[in-house]
Amino acid sequence: MAGLLLACAGAQAQAASRELYFVTQLFPPFITQSADGKLDGALVAILREACRRADWNCKVQAMVWKRALLTVSQGGADGLVLAQDAPERRAVMELSKPVLASSYGLYVKADSAMRYRQPADLAGKTLAVYGPSLSQINSERLSRAWPREPGRGAGPGNGAAQVGGGPLRP
Structure with a gap:
């Protein structure tokens, strides 16, 4: 099971008073975008609610994943939405406790004889x-x-x- 996390670039998040900028990639169903460009999905809703409760004004922008990682690591964003825990990310970010759990499965065609046991x-x-x-x-x-x-x-x-x-x- 992989925990989906919110990551914050520690110093920038603390320095920003109540205006925070988060970046992410589209990753349905966790992060989606409507035809009019509005971001939505489970993790966006969780982030917005956390920001509301903290009385913060949070902006979220979707971009290519490598650009999102670079933006956070260079201090251009306060946080990253949807991050798996990895040592290279911990070097530049503080990760939250998991806010959502997900798991992976193996899928084959319905008519396939393949069965996975090991x-x-x-x-x-x-x-x-x-x-x-x-x-x-x-x-x-x-x-x-x-x-x-x-x-x-x-x-x-x-x-x-x-x-x-x-x-x-x-």
């Missing part, structure tokens, strides 16, 4: 994950530990599960 069941399969993301990095790390066909090393065609990540497309 990592060995993924040998020779291709997995698609959302990326670039920590989910992709973690999946790639795990796939290196999955069983390979006897006598074959790591790499394509070795019988190991392959992981590919990219933006979700409709």
Whole structure:
């Protein structure tokens, strides 16, 4: 289970009186955007309620994820909405306690005979994950530990599960 967190660039958040600027990426259903450009979703609602209770005026802007991370790390934003805990993020941000819990599952076509019970069941399969993301990095790390066909090393065609990540497309 992955905890979804709000991250604040510590010094900037404390220095800002009651005006805070958060950045994020679109990540339905947690962060969505209406046709008129208004951000919504569970995490945006949680952030807005927290800001209301603290009597803060908080602005949230969606952007490309790498730009959001860079903006926070360079002090251009007070916080980041939707962050998985990672050492490189802790180096520049203070993470909240998880405000929402999410988990991942494996999905196959309804008519597939594949059944997952253990990592060995993924040998020779291709997995698609959302990326670039920590989910992709973690999946790639795990796939290196999955069983390979006897006598074959790591790499394509070795019988190991392959992981590919990219933006979700409709």
